[in-house]
Amino acid sequence: MTDSTRASVATPAAGPPFVRTAFPASGPDGQLAHVALVTIDRQVALNALSFDILDELVVALEALDGDPGCRAIVLTGAGERAFAAGADIRELASQTPISLAADNRFAAWDRIAAIRTPMIAAVRGFALGGGCELAMTCDMIVAGEDAQFGQPEIRLGVMPGAGGTQRLTRAIGKARAMELILTGRTMAAREAAASGLVTRVVPSEATVGAALELAAAVAAQAPLAAMAAKQAILRAHELSLSGGIEHERQAFFLLFASEDQSEGMAAFEEKRVASWTGR
Numbered sequence: 001m002t003d004s005t006r007a008s009v010a011t012p013a014a015g016p017p018f019v020r021t022a023f024p025a026s027g028p029d030g031q032l033a034h035v036a037l038v039t040i041d042r043q044v045a046l047n048a049l050s051f052d053i054l055d056e057l058v059v060a061l062e063a064l065d066g067d068p069g070c071r072a073i074v075l076t077g078a079g080e081r082a083f084a085a086g087a088d089i090r091e092l093a094s095q096t097p098i099s100l101a102a103d104n105r106f107a108a109w110d111r112i113a114a115i116r117t118p119m120i121a122a123v124r125g126f127a128l129g130g131g132c133e134l135a136m137t138c139d140m141i142v143a144g145e146d147a148q149f150g151q152p153e154i155r156l157g158v159m160p161g162a163g164g165t166q167r168l169t170r171a172i173g174k175a176r177a178m179e180l181i182l183t184g185r186t187m188a189a190r191e192a193a194a195s196g197l198v199t200r201v202v203p204s205e206a207t208v209g210a211a212l213e214l215a216a217a218v219a220a221q222a223p224l225a226a227m228a229a230k231q232a233i234l235r236a237h238e239l240s241l242s243g244g245i246e247h248e249r250q251a252f253f254l255l256f257a258s259e260d261q262s263e264g265m266a267a268f269e270e271k272r273v274a275s276w277t278g279r
């Protein structure tokens with residue numbers, strides 16, 4: 001399906017796939033065995049996220065999450081202009097409180113947040129509204145120099161609804177989140193990095209490659225340990241310090257039941273590279 005055929009679809013229903021998965025993903029030196037690249041491709045609408053596209057994304061991510069061969073996921077938007085310019089405003093415009101509650105389409109966001117495999121957003125261009133929220137639902141953000149982050153919902157007469165007030169505040173602090181959300185201002189990649197939202201900023205055309213490289217570095221680690229560490233870090237935003245430390249300690253203890261713990265420590269002793277099984 002080409003972009004020109006997609007252009008006739010204002011709000012995609014059942015129809016073409018708008019989410020592509022490449023697994024294993026291709027890096028500069030060939031295939032990255034344990035890394036997947038997931039691409040949202042609806043460029044005519046700056047990759048705006050309809051509810052159906054979010055459902056497609058959930059299916060793609062959950063399939064990868066259920067595959068023990070997949071150890072890291074890069075999520076990106078097709079083209080140079082946008083990661084995703086938000087929820088599909090045309091689709092949102094006709095919603096009512098009852099349709100939003102009864103249809104339960106926001107449950108997709110909980111399913112994305114429940115993905116255990118480490119996820120890296122590769123952001124070029126606009127990551128606005130639901131697009132910014134989607135990037136923040138990932139574990140790390142690699143931003144091209146052309147990236148623009150923001151929660152402009154206030155300019156539409158509403159407010160963030162998919163985690164923006166919570167995740168942005170946790171990422172950059174109350175003072176900055178208030179300003180961005182209450183004015184709808186966007187911030188460029190460098191400001192986002194200085195604020196703590198973004199893991200690294202790279203030249204725009206290198207964005208996906210840099211995210212894949214970071215994903216490969218994560219995928220080279222013991223998979224159970226990486227998943228457990230991700231969950232423990234996420235708990236830092238949910239639990240008290242003592243509760244989080246208790247969670248961390250239990251996860252640490254549990255990893256001593258894994259083959260990879262024996263392998264990792266034996267490899268250190270034997271001065272060789274560890275070979276992980278994910279068991």
Ligand code: CO8
Pocket residue numbers: 044045046048049050051054085086087088089090126128129130131152153156159160161162
């Ligand atoms: N929804 C639908 N279509 C969009 C969206 C969007 N969010 N963003 C851009 N488009 C469309 C435009 O309508 C336009 O289509 P057409 O050619 O048919 O008119 C096409 O993409 C290109 O966009 P522009 O011509 O506007 O491009 P510009 O370079 O002039 O402007 C901007 C780029 C500044 C990004 C501009 O498009 C814009 O402001 N977009 C809207 C940004 C926004 O407000 N995002 C927040 C949306 S609300 C939200 O995300 C709430 C999340 C709640 C939970 C999520 C549930 C799924």
